[in-house]
Amino acid sequence: MSSPPDRSPAAADPTSRGYHAFEDPVHDRLFGVILTLGAEVWSLRDRLNLLESALADQGIAVSALIEELALDPERAHATAADRDAFLARFLRAISADG
Amino acid sequence: MPELPAPTQEQAAHFDYLEGLRGYNYTVHVKGILDAYERAAAAGGSAPATMAEAGEIIAPSPLYRFAAATQHQAQKMGWAAARRSLEGHTNRLAEVLDRMPVEPLGRLVLDPALELPEYYTERDSEGLDDIHLVPGGYWGDPLVGPVYERGGALYRMAWRTGYTGSPPGALMAFAAGAPAGEYRRILDLGCSFGGLTMALREAYPDAEEVVGIDISSAALRWAHLTAEERGLAIAFEQRDATDTGYPDGSFDLIAGFLLLHELSAETLDAVMAEAHRLLRPGGHLRFLDMPPYEALPPERAFLQSFDCEGNGEAFWDEFLSRDFKAVLSGCGFVHVSDGPLDYDEPGYWGTAALLRTGEFRIENRWVNAADKPAA
Structure with missing residues (x-):
């Protein structure tokens, strides 16, 4: 049967807990911040679009x-x-x- | 399923964002990884023969790192967003969960004395992420039913249409796909939120009893409420599949969905031995799960293997590298077979986290089947 491959980043810190995709787990955290900011930006854009549509429906x-x-x-x-x-x-x- | 509170605009926007993020990851990043792999393999002269060799090409690429990070983060964000959307409603949800049907069609039997296995509850002490990255796993949070309902739908890229309330067609096809025969008593092993159990009930309406067992009381409670709401008579019972306590030969058909890869080799062996004991002679056994690595092209197998660390699947590598047919034969089953489920579902994204390109269909559509010899 197949043997499991090496999926770890080259210089992964074996003492860090949980999964990380990048060599430095700090980069995973920073990437998480970026994706979370993306969610917030999208949420605001969506709400602004809805607000403009709601005002347009009121003739504004x-x-x-x-x-x-x-x-x-x-x-x-x-x-x-x-x-x-x-x-x-x-x-x-x-x-x-x- | 019991109705969930409607999300606010902000919550709905977050759900939409996460679905879009995942879709982009699969259709752009993962597709880009596969395209780059093909170019690299072609340039190298001979195609890699094993997933380990394919991994040597794929794993170092920045695109793979970002795709893996995106998948992992999106999964964590999804559960958190699902949980957050329910937090203002915990009292009402607790009431819903406590309000058992007055005249139930089926039954819910919980066993507070049941000892949960350490591999299920002590993952953090082992340095492992929770299963599927669900915070607290499937047993510690009484709201895990509603959280799973919403977060699971998000994972399926279908949060607006729900999850266990509308089981995927593949489950119906699998449930109804057992060989022709009389199945009076049917058992779903490791039923969790009851998706397959309900499909089995619908597929065999004349069966005397359909039973779903799991070790998570919170999952069973949600499964029971959902089944009752859908008018399906099912017995949900909290039991350990390694030692169910049912008499020998209690069931004519035993099935399971996405159970096998959640078990260590030792536990899996014990569950199969118990399944053999529980089946009546001539009874049928079938599971729907992930295909073994060797059934996939090496680069797809490598992407499928992401779930092991990336999605908290501690036993994924172990199971998908194992000869499960030999396990079944070793337990005394006959007519042991495996292969992809003959079913296609437009718009289905698949389950294995990084193998979801929307164009590859067998990743959680692998059927293992066997019979217990007739007496």
Whole structure:
């Protein structure tokens, strides 16, 4: 009969518990974070789409309004400040040590 | 099945995402792995003859690593999402689980004194993931029935249509596929949530009794509620398949679905010896499970083997590498046979985690059958 093959990553740490697909189990955890973020992003997109559809059903053409506002130069300044604050929070873990 | 609480938009979006993630993994990543393998094998001159050789080509590739990681993570995320979608309803679900039918068609017999085997309950202490990565396994969480109903449907890529409430056609084909004969008493070994047991009841409506046994009380409770809801008279009893306590020759037909690969060689031998004792002379035995590695092309066998570590299947390699027909013959069964189930199901994704390309049909459609010699 067939003998079981070697499925382990080359430098797998034999002391780590549970399955990991990459050599460093930390990469498995990081990949898990990415996939979880994907679920959250999809959930938000889905909800936004539903919200726009619900408003359109009520006669509020919010989708076209959003497109207009996105290009409004008066909003650009405030949006940029929001974006910079978001990036600072989001990347703090990397930038904190200088 | 008892009705589950409707998920919120956020929960439904997570379920959809996980189904989409898995579908992408199978149709793009796994297909890409197989395409790259074919190119590598062609470039190497001669095709690998064994799954170990095929694994030497496939396992180091980044695409395989990501496909394996995606499958493993999606499985864990699926159970967690299923559990989370029920958490706001635990009181109501506990009531549903406690509310036994007043005039049941079948019966539920639990045995609180039954000792569960260590390989089933002590996996963490062995450094093993829980079976199928279900947190707490199939025995520790009283809500495992509803969790499995939702998470299993998610695994089947059919969360919107349910799981045990609408058993796959393959189960019906398998249940009804026993040789022509009179089956008065039928036993489903390791019935878990009763998918095959219900298919057997439907396939043999004139049978005197259809019995499903399992060691998980939570699974049996859910199976019982589902069967009663569907109007099917079935006896679900908490018993260990290695030592059931039934008299010799109690059953005319004994069957099992996806049980064999969950058992160590030692336990499997004990279950087969017990099945031989329980069958009446001339009775029929049949199992639907995974095909042995040697029945698959080497690269498919390698992908099928992912489940061992990647999906908490501790005995997968052991069973799929074993000559199960010899085990049955050794127990005294005759007319021992195996082969793919003659059944096709459009839209079926399969069960073996990384062998789900939607175009390969035998991965959990392998029938082992045998007879007990007539007296």
